[in-house]
Amino acid sequence: MGTIMKPFFSVIIPTYNSAEKLVRAIKSVLSQTYKNYEIIIVDDGSSDNTAQVVKEIAQQDIRYIYKANGGPASARNMGIRTAFGKYICFLDADDEFMPDKLKIFYDICLNNEVFLYTDAVYIDEVKNSSYLFSNQVSIFQGHCFNALMNNNFIVTSTVCIKRIIFDEIGYFNENVQLKFVEDYDLWLKITNKYPLTYINQPLTRYYIHQSNNSSNIQRTVNSLIIIYMKWSLTSFVAIKKFLKYMVVKLLYLSGMKKWKY
Numbered sequence: 001m002g003t004i005m006k007p008f009f010s011v012i013i014p015t016y017n018s019a020e021k022l023v024r025a026i027k028s029v030l031s032q033t034y035k036n037y038e039i040i041i042v043d044d045g046s047s048d049n050t051a052q053v054v055k056e057i058a059q060q061d062i063r064y065i066y067k068a069n070g071g072p073a074s075a076r077n078m079g080i081r082t083a084f085g086k087y088i089c090f091l092d093a094d095d096e097f098m099p100d101k102l103k104i105f106y107d108i109c110l111n112n113e114v115f116l117y118t119d120a121v122y123i124d125e126v127k128n129s130s131y132l133f134s135n136q137v138s139i140f141q142g143h144c145f146n147a148l149m150n151n152n153f154i155v156t157s158t159v160c161i162k163r164i165i166f167d168e169i170g171y172f173n174e175n176v177q178l179k180f181v182e183d184y185d186l187w188l189k190i191t192n193k194y195p196l197t198y199i200n201q202p203l204t205r206y207y208i209h210q211s212n213n214s215s216n217i218q219r220t221v222n223s224l225i226i227i228y229m230k231w232s233l234t235s236f237v238a239i240k241k242f243l244k245y246m247v248v249k250l251l252y253l254s255g256m257k258k259w260k261y
Helices: 019-030 050-057 072-082 101-109 145-150 164-169 182-191 214-231 236-253
Strands: 009-015 037-044 062-067 087-090 115-124 129-132 160-162 196-208
Touching: 009 019, 009 072, 009 101, 019 037, 019 050, 037 050, 037 072, 050 062, 062 072, 072 087, 087 101, 101 115, 101 160, 101 196, 145 182, 145 236, 160 164, 164 182, 182 214, 214 236
Parallel strands: 009 037, 009 087, 037 062, 115 196
Antiparallel strands: 087 160, 115 129, 115 160
């Protein structure tokens, strides 16, 4: 009896009421030039026709998991726990992979890299414009924990991580207080021990659909304060960031600033 070959990559797509956009994301993976992968779609309690959409497009290398709503961190964690791949890639339901992304990842992963990420094309559907993410932020690689502490320059849909790292470092923090920055929290934990490998190519399309609302901005600021406070005992950069965001929060609470970009 033959041995079933495990996929090299597990592409985890968390989704919540994003049926129409999800099709685009799935097709971008199915169109990859490198084919040894599995797609794990984790439906985080959708009430739209997500299940039907997945059923219509389903192939052997697509797995669909439905769970009660718990947020993107819990959805990604469920995907990781059920993944068979040696490396985990993340793709948000409204983003896309470029066709050669997994092939490029594969060639580099043969060097036993731990944490890879790439550039991305940001497509602003509100302003009808696009730009490279690397043109907006400073990008780093290697052992760059302090640089990442100073600013999150990693886009989740560009990431590829060796599967066994999650067993050592841990998974995404599902605490609701860290919603919107749970990915940043995990990147910091990994880069505190391991180097980053940066691929200087835009291998993901990241879509911006609407401006952040004030509620999300407030929650993000509060979440960042929690993260920086957690690291303040071991990182001087974290202390400075913690104090900065505390001042920002106080300015907003005093009415001197409005919760908007």
